[in-house]
Amino acid sequence: MAWIVIIASVISVWILSLFKLLLFSRFSFSKHFNHNCRALQKRNVLLVIAHPDDESMFFTPAINFLTSRGHNVQILCLSVGDADGKGHIRKQELFQACVALKVPMQQVKIVNHPDLQDGFGKVWNHSLLANIIEEEITIHCINMVITFDNYGVSGHCNHRDVHYGVCKVLYDTLQRDIEVWELVSNNILRKYSGPVDIWLSMLWPILHSNETMQCFVNEHPRRSYLAMAQHSSQWVWFRKLFVTLSSYTYVNTLRKIK
Ligand SMILES: *[C@@H]1O[C@H](CO)[C@@H](O)[C@H](O)[C@H]1NC(C)=O
Ligand SMILES: *[C@@H]1O[C@H](CO)[C@@H](O)[C@H](O)[C@H]1NC(C)=O
Ligand SMILES: [Zn+2]
Numbered sequence: 615m616a617w618i619v620i621i622a623s624v625i626s627v628w629i630l631s632l633f634k635l636l637l638f639s640r641f642s643f644s645k646h647f648n649h650n651c652r653a654l655q656k657r658n659v660l661l662v663i664a665h666p667d668d669e670s671m672f673f674t675p676a677i678n679f680l681t682s683r684g685h686n687v688q689i690l691c692l693s694v695g696d697a698d699g700k701g702h703i704r705k706q707e708l709f710q711a712c713v714a715l716k717v718p719m720q721q722v723k724i725v726n727h728p729d730l731q732d733g734f735g736k737v738w739n740h741s742l743l744a745n746i747i748e749e750e751i752t753i754h755c756i757n758m759v760i761t762f763d764n765y766g767v768s769g770h771c772n773h774r775d776v777h778y779g780v781c782k783v784l785y786d787t788l789q790r791d792i793e794v795w796e797l798v799s800n801n802i803l804r805k806y807s808g809p810v811d812i813w814l815s816m817l818w819p820i821l822h823s824n825e826t827m828q829c830f831v832n833e834h835p836r837r838s839y840l841a842m843a844q845h846s847s848q849w850v851w852f853r854k855l856f857v858t859l860s861s862y863t864y865v866n867t868l869r870k871i872k
Contacts, residue, residue: 627810628808628809628810631808631809631810631812631813631864632808632809632835634809634812634813635809635812635831635832635835635864635865636835656684656685656686657680657685657686657757657758658685658686658688658754658755658756658757658758659680659685659686659687659688659756659758659759659760660688660689660690660747660750660751660754660756660758660759660760661673661676661677661687661688661689661690661759661760661761662690662692662747662759662760662761662776662779662780663689663690663691663692663761663762663776664691664692664693664732664762664766664770664772664773664775664776665691665693665695665704665732665772666691666694666695666704666705666707666708666711666724666845667695667704667707667708667711667842667845667848668691668773669689669691669708669711669712669715669841670711670714670715670838670841670842670844670845670857671842671853671856671857671860671862672762672767672797672862672866673760673797673862673866674715674832674834674837674838674841674862674863675830675831675832675833675838675862675863675864675865675866676760676797676830676866676868677715677717678715678716678830678832678833678834678837679830679831679832679833681715681716681717682716682833686721686754687717687721688717688721688722688723688750688754688756689708689712689717689721689722689723690723690725690746690747690750691708691722691723691724691725692725692727692730692738692743692746692772692776692779693724693725693726693727693730693731693732693772694724694726694732695732696726696731696732697731697732697733700847701726701732703846703847704845704847704848705724705726707844707845707846707847707848708722708724708845709722710844711841711842711844711845712841713844714837714840714841714844715837715841723750725746727742727746729742730742730743732772733772734770734771735771736771736772737771737775738771738772738775738776738779740775740778740779740782741782742779743775743776743778743779743780743782744779744780744782744783744786746779747759747779747780747783748783748786748787751783751790751792756792757791757792757793758792758793758794758795759780759783759784759792759793759794759795760794760795760796760797760868761776761777761780761794761795761796761797762774762776762777762796762797762799763777763796763797763798763799763869764777764778764796765799766799767797767799767805767862777796780794780871781794781871784871793870794870794871795828795868795869795870795871796868796869796871797862797866797867797868798827798867798868798869800861800867804861805860805861805862806859806860806861807859807861808858808859808860808861808863808864809835809861809864809865810861811861811864811865812831812861812864812865815829815831815861815865815867816829816831816865818867819867825870826869826870827867827868827869827870828867828868828870829865829866829867829868830865830866830867830868831864831865832863832864832865832866835863835864838857838863839857839858839863842854842857
C-alpha cells in the first residue's frame with residue numbers, strides 16, 4: 615500500500631513540475647532573468663561539445679533560451695562520434711538536430727581530427743583542443759562560450775577534455791573579453807529527476823545572486839525530444855528513456871568559469 619502512495623506522489627510531483635515549467639517559462643521566467651539581461655545582450659555564443667548528440671541530450675534548455683532571444687549560437691563539435699564506425703552518419707544527424715534546435719546548419723562545425731576520436735580512454739590533447747576552439751572564437755567574434763564542467767555530466771573523458779581545452783583558451787587569452795560558462799553536473803538523483811529538478815535549479819541562481827550561476831528552463835521540452843530523434847543511429851530505447859527522465863532536458867544550470 616505504501617508504495618502505491620509513493621508512486622502516486624512521485625507522478626503528481628512530476629506532473630506539477632512539468633506544469634510549472636511550461637507556465638514558468640512562459641510568464642515569469644523572463645522577469646526572473648531581467649537582472650541578467652545586461653549580461654546576455656545580443657551575444658555571439660559558442661557551444662563546445664565532444665560528440666554529435668551532446669547538444670540534444672544536455673544543452674537544449676540553454677540553446678532554446680538563447681536562440682529564441684535572438685542570440686547568435688554557433689556549435690563546435692570536436693569529433694564525429696566514430697566510436698562505432700558511424701561517424702559519417704552521425705555527422706549528418708547533428709546537422710539535422712541543429713535544424714530542429716533552430717541553429718542554422720552553417721553555424722555548426724564538426725571537427726574530424728585523427729587525434730580527437732570518440733571513445734573512452736582516448737585522451738584528447740588540451741593544447742590541440744585549445745587551438746581549434748581559439749580559432750573558432752576568432753572567426754566568429756565569440757564573446758560567450760558554453761561547455762561541459764570538469765565532470766562532463768556523464769563523466770565521459772572526452773567531455774572532460776573538452777572542458778580543459780576551453781579552460782586553456784580562457785587562461786591563455788586573459789586579455790580577451792570572453793565569458794565562459796560550464797554546464798553544472800548534477801548528482802545521480804537530480805540527474806534523473808526530470809522536470810522535478812527545476813525547483814532546485816531555480817534556487818541556485820537566487821542563492822548565488824552575484825551572477826555566477828544562471829538557470830535556463832527549457833521553454834520547448836518537446837524540441838529536445840525532436841532534436842534527439844534526429845540522431846537516428848543513437849535513438850534506442852534507453853536514450854528515449856534518458857531524454858524523458860533527464861533533468862538536462864528541462865533545465866540547465868550554468869556556472870561562470872573565472
Ligand atoms: C599537443 O598538441 C600540441 C599542439 O598541436 C603539440 O605541440 C603537442 O606536442 C601535443 N602534445 C602531445 C603530448 O601530443
Ligand atoms: C559569489 O557567491 C558565491 C557563493 O555565495 C561565492 O562563493 C563567490 O566567491 C562569489 N563570487 C564573487 C565574485 O563575489
Ligand atoms: Zn558525448
